[in-house]
Amino acid sequence: MKNIVIILSVFVTLVSCNQNNKNEVEQAKQMAIDSMKNQSALIEAKQKAIDSMKVVAAKQASIDSLNAANAAASAKSTSSTNKVAASEGSSTKSSSTTPVAKKKKMSGAVKGALIGGGVGAVSGAIISRNNKPLKGALIGGAIGAGLGAGTGAIIDAKNKKKE
Structure with a gap:
């Protein structure tokens, strides 16, 4: 009887340990899957940030080109106004220079x-x-x-x- 109880307790212990290992393996698998999902979400967020920075850069380039065009147009109109004024004998001169800001290193x-x-x-x-x-x-x-x-x-x- 004693031997049967010992064998039964060893068997129960082995079975329960085996189930714990399976549960731990399943938990580890699930954690790995969750980690991969989080990683892909992080990559998507990074890509969205990069895309938004590209949009901002494109907007800034458009603004800069419009400012340059406006400056050129105002310089052209100022130049034609100066020619008219000079032909009428007036000595007023106007110069429009746009300072270029250097990027600090x-x-x-x-x-x-x-x-x-x-x-x-x-x-x-x-x-x-x-x-x-x-x-x-x-x-x-x-x-x-x-x-x-x-x-x-x-x-x-x-x-x-x-x-």
Whole structure:
């Protein structure tokens, strides 16, 4: 009788453990499927953002071309008005120049800080992945940003001396 109870308890334990493993596998599969759905939704959101930026850029290009056309038209009308005024003996002159705004370049210190911060954050997260990767990423990012900003400032100073 004792042997039958032991065999029965071992059998029940094995069956229940096997069902738990199947449930865990099913849960893992479902989590993977959900993760893939979330990833595809994220990709779609990124693509929508990119598309909206393209639309904004196209709108800005249209606005710029209209402004340029208006400036050219006003310069043309100003020029014809000046010709008429000059032929009548008037000495009024009008000049219409549109200033072209130059795009500011990012300084070497800012570039260095961004690159160093990114590299430091990734390195810090990888180095402390077993303990606290977020803390490692923050510390590594801060150190990397500081070193990168310093290096970028040094490079900027050398480039200014050359010029």
